[in-house]
Amino acid sequence: xxxxxxxxxxxxxxxxxxxxxxxxxxxxxxxxxxxxxxxxxxxxxxxxxxxxxxxxxxxxxxxxxxxxxxxxxxxxxxxxxxxxxxxxxxxxxxxxxxxxxxxxxxxxxxxxxxxxxxxxxxxxxxxxxxxxxxxxxxxxxxxxxxxxxxxxxxxxxxxxxxxxxxxxxxxxxxxxxxxxxxxxxxxxxxxxxxxxxxxxxxxxxxxxxxxxxxxx
Numbered sequence: 001x002x003x004x005x006x007x008x009x010x011x012x013x014x015x016x017x018x019x020x021x022x023x024x025x026x027x028x029x030x031x032x033x034x035x036x037x038x039x040x041x042x043x044x045x046x047x048x049x050x051x052x053x054x055x056x057x058x059x060x061x062x063x064x065x066x067x068x069x070x071x072x073x074x075x076x077x078x079x080x081x082x083x084x085x086x087x088x089x090x091x092x093x094x095x096x097x098x099x100x101x102x103x104x105x106x107x108x109x110x111x112x113x114x115x116x117x118x119x120x121x122x123x124x125x126x127x128x129x130x131x132x133x134x135x136x137x138x139x140x141x142x143x144x145x146x147x148x149x150x151x152x153x154x155x156x157x158x159x160x161x162x163x164x165x166x167x168x169x170x171x172x173x174x175x176x177x178x179x180x181x182x183x184x185x186x187x188x189x190x191x192x193x194x195x196x197x198x199x200x201x202x203x204x205x206x207x208x209x210x211x212x213x214x215x216x
Contacts, residue, residue, distance in 0.1 A: 119171035123194035155179035
């Protein structure tokens with residue numbers, strides 16, 4: 001398909017084209033030098049950002065992705081030129097987070113995963129936080145810019161809030177924070193180790209579903 005043909009597509013048509021073009025999935029995966037839990041997946045056009053330019057899909061998964069709009073992707077940034085030949089250090093320096101575009105479907109997976117982890121008491125950071133608070137609303141802060149002890153973080157960095165009663169997390173009261181931003185000047189989403197581990201497992205299940213769709 002040439003550029004003139006692509007221009008005839010509206011936004012909805014382009015998104016449909018990206019979803020169906022599984023051959024555009026990332027074959028080049030580069031680990032972030034500063035945040036080793038993050039991986040950049042090089043995706044050729046058409047992409048969620050452009051019909052003609054490559055992008056880097058940001059994910060916590062290192063395995064190749066077969067869907068350019070997979071829910072396992074946090075979001076996308078424009079790919080620097082010759083991205084596939086760059087070292088992790090070079091690519092990390094060149095990525096422009098100012099141009100980050102969030103993947104809305106990832107946010108749904110994120111909140112479901114955090115809710116489940118809190119419900120099951122699998123993260124000692126937040127279990128201990130509830131014990132210290134004893135009663136009241138506990139804010140689940142993004143770890144890229146954690147507030148000082150006893151302080152409330154910036155609204156952009158509060159992922160969600162949950163009620164604590166008698167030092168116990170009441171998971172059913174979990175409330176996503178509308179003001180939370182997946183990417184700020186302090187970087188992209190960063191979680192405690194336990195929250196991240198559970199999220200990665202959830203994202204792996206997402207990719208298994210994507211693969212089943214590609215290869216029924």
